Amino acid sequence: MPTERRGAVTRRLAAFAGVVLVLAGGGTGCATVPTSGPRLAQVDKSKDTLSEPYVRIIAEPPKQGASPDDIVKGFQAAMASFDDAELRMAKQYLTPGAAQRWNPRRQTRVYEGKIEPDRTQDLEHATRTTVTLKGTKVATIDSEGRYTPATGALVEPFTLVKVGAEWRIDIPPDARLLSSDDVRRAYRRVDLYYPPAIPATGLVADRVWVPIEPSRGVPETRVRRLLAGPTSSIASAVRSAFPAGTDLNRITVEGDTVVVDFTSQVDTVSTDRLDAIKAQLVWTLGDLVTGRTVEIRVNGSGSGVRFRPADYHAYDPNVLSSSPQAYYMQGGRLLQYKEKGAGTPVPGAAGEQAGKFTEPAVLTQYPVSVAALVNGDGVYVAPMTPGSAWQRWIAGRNMSPPSWDRYGAVWSAEKVSAHESRVWTAIGGQPRRVEISEELSYGRIIKLRVSRDGARVAAILDDGLGTSVRVGTILRLGEQVRIDDVRTLIDSRDDQQIEDIAWQDATDLLVLSKVKSGQELTPWSVMEGRTDPDAGPIKLDSKIESIAAAPDHVIAAADEGQVISYSTDKQAWNQLAKDGATNPVYPLG
Template identity: 30%
Template sequence: MIRTHVPSAARRFPRPLLLLRRLLPVLLAPLLLTATLSACVGMPDTGPVVDIDPPAQDGSRAGTFYDPRPPAVGSSSREIVNGFLEAMKATPIRTSVAKQFLSARARATWRPERATITYTDLEAPVGERSVSLGVLGAERYDSRGAWERKLDEQESRLSFPMVREGDEWRIDEAPDALLVPASWFEERFVRTSLQFLDPTGSILVPEPVFVPAGDQLATALVGGLLLGPPEELGQVTRSAMPPGLRLATSSVPISADGLAEVALAGAGEEFDAVSEEMAAQIAWTLRQEPRVRAVQVTLDGRRLPLPGGVSEIPREAGARFDPDALGASDEVFALRDGLLVRGRMDELEATAGPLGVAGAGLVSAAVNLRGTVAAGVSRSGSVSVAPLSDPGGAVTEVVAGATDLLPPAWDFADRLWLLDRTAAGARVSVAVGTKVREVVVPGLTGTQVKAFQVSRDGSRLVAVVRGARRDRLVVSRVLHGSAGRVLRATPAREIDLDVEPGHRITDIGWRSATSVSVLSAVAGDVSQVRTVAVDGAPGELADTGALRIPGRASALVSSPEEGASPYVVGKAGVTDLLDPGRRLSALEAGVTWIGYVG
């Protein structure tokens, strides 16, 4: 059996626009609108909407304008509620018509930008003075567009107190959320990431959100950065954007030559220049808009000085904060007869360091991101660290006498992550040099774990937990201090794979910093690879959806690097998932572990 370790990192050049149709199944698309509303994308409250193409009757077709009807005279209270829900499908996005269905009091207090609730269907409303209805397939997203959870049965029942204003019914209280069909989002929004920093300010950490495609994309991305990371992620990520900033204009225009103009206002604290960290966040976030070549930043109308004295922030700025870990090796590493080897999948050569010499006797290994140091796990349960290429380098034992160690993992700070499958269940620990400390992961510690991965930025831990009836894929966020010390981990949260009981997962591997590929066996002699969002939002993210591969597979070898080939290893050979029709010959005899750096 081949065990793999694949680290996490952000794709160097995210491809959200290319993946719009394929990445967003109906239930995944809902995340999108929240990012639009709260990421400082203005929702017009006035002005007509002119139809260029014949609009869809329900506003569901992308590329058209939809101007919903205001309340009709003499409408029943249930018709008012139906009209309110219909009005939230206005295209372009605006709430001016929806507000006309509210009482004066409700209009003054309604805050739809605070959340988004999406649904696959609506039940018929009932009642008169209090109208209620159920929303089916409901999902909730926060103000940034990040998925929060599925709504339970109680939360999925909405009530609208009604009041008479003059002779007309109006809604007197509405949920502080935009309520829209999931399919409406699928046609209008795309998944992207806001780039924040780890607590030490050393590396960018992407947080997935959904924003509108097209002309609003850059505006929504900048607005999301200005909101900053959620409070609960305060020791997972931080932002270099000064608090109190807002967009001074209604949009972020992009000139014909690709210059994005970010006009800021209202800083809560004094600052007179764009820091290197702030420039990196802006550049790496806005490079997801293909038209952006560079960025110009102003504050209250004056142009801010930029790092290095340049006049514009190029889209390539902030290379040293690269979430892929700049300089990471792109080689494949493996164990052959217990010795560490390196090279291409079909051409592996011995390494010169101590773990590549005769007698190493390793069962799994991991190479740090720079490709300079390797950690090897022996049959006796010890973990040793040694230089990768220095024959005379010292071998340092980090752990001894472990029960059943999975392949370890390195993050960007050369922290070595270990998971030991003890008689009492999984035990996670992190080693910095020779100092090893246990990290309790609620919902993971003490369970039966089949595989685990740690992201290159050190912010996420993903694992496969074996259950009585099915395997579960779970994710936990890692909290750090400002000096980089690992503080604790959040409770493991299941990533819903929407599978039947009996489903078993063979292996997992990172495909980007925010997505994980899952290898499993399906009916017959067939294996399947699906790619899912690491934030737990529903839906598959691979360009072509689930890939089925003939034969039983034993391992998934993948890297988050853009363009790095992910492989599925089986008895019949090795399949390159970027070219599924191409099958390499079977791995040479004696290979027992294979993976990329991390």
């Protein structure tokens, strides 16, 4: 690295405490710099959760006389530098015409691989050559930050030409190419939170991947992305409480208070929407503000609105407490699980009589109720009050197990024929048909589950060729309800049968499947369309009949009439109930 460049970097990092500059050798022409991001206040960064550490790559310009493969390597490194927001350094590796045509903002493509130069060509007399990046496709990240897994071989040719005496790339990829290591280093997975489009207290999660720009740091990056609005997959189901045009001035730390300074648009917010803004802010900042006070200011005003993140648990998109009540069936009745002693029958029809009902679902908001399939002719609901009776809310002889949403509506899918399904929802005993696209209607919906934030559905679909898992977004417009943006989360395969699904939280779905080697219980990120690369399937010791889940909790009906619970800490299953126990249930999900 030239002396003047090193000096510039040193001056640039003067604001960071205890920074070590590590130079990377080789032809990539870059330096990796461990840093804690911009200083937000005079605080001890070893204890400051706002200064989440990450590693920077500082791109270098092309070296004189660099070979074609070194030019491509340098271009790869420059694409991975987020210090250079406009990618000016990366464009120096391109011909003037290519620099004008290149559109890296359209999409980011993630890969595993390496470049393979053409060793057979005599470069001394050549004026044109090709260097190929070969490997495996991993994912794409679109301009909104939506992560989509990709599969297949990657073959990405870079055409280079001589510009004077120097090699430059003339035909670059029409995207930003990043290795998996680049993404792990420079990107953060962020859950954004928005109020639902209907008048209701709560938040809906929207997961994106965002690059951390060193000039901004992690907290500012999160808030700016929140203000940019939800992704198109969920936009029709939510409404941000922030007024249009709101911008972020700065985020600072004063003692144990995180000060978030916005532009004047926030001053126009009504009192009822201000709570929603506070909730959006603290849920999106998440662990960065745990244990702190947050203050909203406008254009640097001396004092603002102060509040504690803990005051906004009512907006939790997962709805449930950290220790949710579990239920299960035994002897034809629904019981509440108790840590000590036998379970207790619930009040009302579901617990007071041994009726012919199956597939119970529990709603814990007032009125606390049970929905179930009764008498084989529809979905019935009974309040958890002594002496209550079953009331039919949805009529039908081939209904899927019911699922509640957080707004007190019960959902179920009806098998019309082997190749057609309908979806119904009912609230207060009034059923209505849900509009669905062919992606859901063609085939038999075996299971339909509503996410706890009330914004999405997941369904097991049998289209005659196998079972798959589809997910979609719920759109509520007055009396009209429809499911949009239906996507396939898990494709059907000859060697796999999907047996059950359960929402673990607002963004993750547990999937029970039968494969050649036995059964698998796997968490899936619905918004990323993938399993957790750092965690495999949950180990199963018994044959599982059905599952239920809540944040940090998994219970299952196992063979021999047992209900078992999985400990994530011990990675082991424990018995909760026996003697014919079945159908474990957590509220919602």
